[in-house]
Amino acid sequence: MRVCIVLEHRFVHTPDGATYDNGQATYAHFRRYLGTFEEVQVVARSQPVARPRPGDRRVDGPGVQVAHMPYYEGPGGLLRRLGPVLGRLRAVLAPEDAVIVRLGGVLGHLAAGLRTVQGRRYAVEVVNDPFLGFAPGPGRRGHLRPLFRVLMTALTWGQVRGAAAVQYVTREALQRRYPPGAGVPAFGVSDVHLPPEAFAAGPRTFQEPALRAVLVGALEQPHKGVDVALEALAAVRGAGLDARLTVVGEGGLLPGLKAQARALGVADACTFAGQRSTPAEVRRDLAAADLYLMPSRTEGLPRALLEGMAQALPALGSDVGGIPELLSPDALVPPGDAGALARLWHSRAPDPAWLTAQSERNLAHARSYADDVLDRERGRFLRVVRERAAR
Incomplete structure (x- = not known):
C-alpha cells in the first residue's frame, strides 16, 4: 500500500x-x-x-x-x-x-x-x-x-x-x-529526529555563568521570537552580564533582525550563523553554547529545542504550545515579553547550580524523545x- x-x-x-x-x-x-x-x-x-x-x-x-x-x-x-x-x-x-x-x-x-x-x-x-x-x-x-x-x-x-x-x-x-x-x-x-549521535555523553557541570546563548529556527515568520531575544540580549548586557547570542537559521526576516541588532547596540554580541548544511553542524553550534533560548510566539512541539536539550543545554522558553511539556516551570516566560525573558536570563545565567541541574534534567527528558x-x-x-x- x-x-x-x-x-x-x-x-x-x-x-x-x-x-x-x-x-x-x-x-x-x-x-x-x-x-x-x-x-x-x-x-x-x-x-x-x-x-x-x-x-x-x-x-x-x-x-x-x-x-x-x-x-x-x-x-x-x-x-x-x-x-x-x-x-x-x-x-x-x-x-x-x-x-x-x-x-x-x-x-x-x-x-x-x-x-x-x-x-x-x-x-x-x-x-x-x-x-x-x-x-x-x-x-x-x-x-x-x-x-x-x-x-x-x-x-x-x-x-x-x-x-x-x-x-x-x-x-x-x-x-x-x-x-x-x-x-x-x-x-x-x-x-523530532534524535538518533544516538544527537545526544551528549552526559550532563554539563557549570562553574561559571552561561554567557553563550543559542537560538535555532527558520527566519521566514516572526514565530520564533528572535526579535524578542535581541531585545532581551540588549537588556541583559545593559544590566552587566556579558551575554552573547548565536542565531542559526535563515529567511526573509534576516535583514530586519540584523538592523534591529545594530539599532539595539548588540550587533557585536550577536552572530547570525545562517543555515547549516547538516544536523552535525547544528549540533556543533549547540555544543559550543551554554544556554538555549526558545522565546517563540507559537509552537507545536519545537524540534530544535529538543535537539538543544539532547546536547544537555539548560534552556529558557516561552509558555506557549508544547514548550511547557519540555521545560520546567521556572524556565518559562510569557510569549513576546522581552522584559520577562531578560529578567529570567539575567537571574539564571549566573547561577551554576541551577544550570547544572537543568542540564541533567533536560538531557534526561530529551532521552524520552529518542x-x-x-x-x-x-x-x-x-x-x-x-x-x-x-x-
Whole structure:
C-alpha cells in the first residue's frame, strides 16, 4: 500500500526531478514510513531550480517519491492557482491510497476536504496551532488575519474530528484545543529526529555563568521570537552580564533582525550563523553554547529545542504550545515579553547550580524523545492508518 503525506512545505527540484530541502523534511524523515507502507508519496509545493542550494539534501529516494504541487506563496498566490492546485491533488491522491494530512497547513486542509467530498478516509498529523500562529503581534499585519485565525482554527478542529486516526506532536497541548472524534485512535508523538549521535555523553557541570546563548529556527515568520531575544540580549548586557547570542537559521526576516541588532547596540554580541548544511553542524553550534533560548510566539512541539536539550543545554522558553511539556516551570516566560525573558536570563545565567541541574534534567527528558522510543509509538499510529485505509 502507498501512503501519501500532504504537508505545507516548500521544496525545490532540479530539471531531472530530484527534490531537495534544507531543513528536516528530507529522505531520512520520510523513509520512517516505509516500515509500515511499501511506498511513500510526499505531496507538497516545489519550485524548479537549476541546481540544489548550499546545504540542500535529497527528499526523494528508494521507496519515497515527491508529487510536486503548483508553486505559490501566500493566500493571494493560492487563490490565483487554486484550480490547478485542486486538480493536481485529485490526480495524485488515488482512491486506494492511505492519506495523512499535516494540519494546520492549507494543502492539508484542501486534501482533507477533497477526501471528505470523495467519501474517502484520511488521517491527520497535527503539527501546529493556527489559533496561535494567526494571533496578533509584531510583524503580523493584515486586515484578513483575524478572519484567517477563525477559519483555520475551525477547519483544523473540524477536520481533526473527522479523521480516521490522529497523531499530535505534543502530548497534551494540541490535544486540548483539537480533540479527536469519539472512538478515534489518537497518539502523541513528536516528529523530532534524535538518533544516538544527537545526544551528549552526559550532563554539563557549570562553574561559571552561561554567557553563550543559542537560538535555532527558520527566519521566514516572526514565530520564533528572535526579535524578542535581541531585545532581551540588549537588556541583559545593559544590566552587566556579558551575554552573547548565536542565531542559526535563515529567511526573509534576516535583514530586519540584523538592523534591529545594530539599532539595539548588540550587533557585536550577536552572530547570525545562517543555515547549516547538516544536523552535525547544528549540533556543533549547540555544543559550543551554554544556554538555549526558545522565546517563540507559537509552537507545536519545537524540534530544535529538543535537539538543544539532547546536547544537555539548560534552556529558557516561552509558555506557549508544547514548550511547557519540555521545560520546567521556572524556565518559562510569557510569549513576546522581552522584559520577562531578560529578567529570567539575567537571574539564571549566573547561577551554576541551577544550570547544572537543568542540564541533567533536560538531557534526561530529551532521552524520552529518542528515535528508538518514538518509533514504536509512530509505528502504532501508522499501522492504524493502514488498517483503516484498507476498510
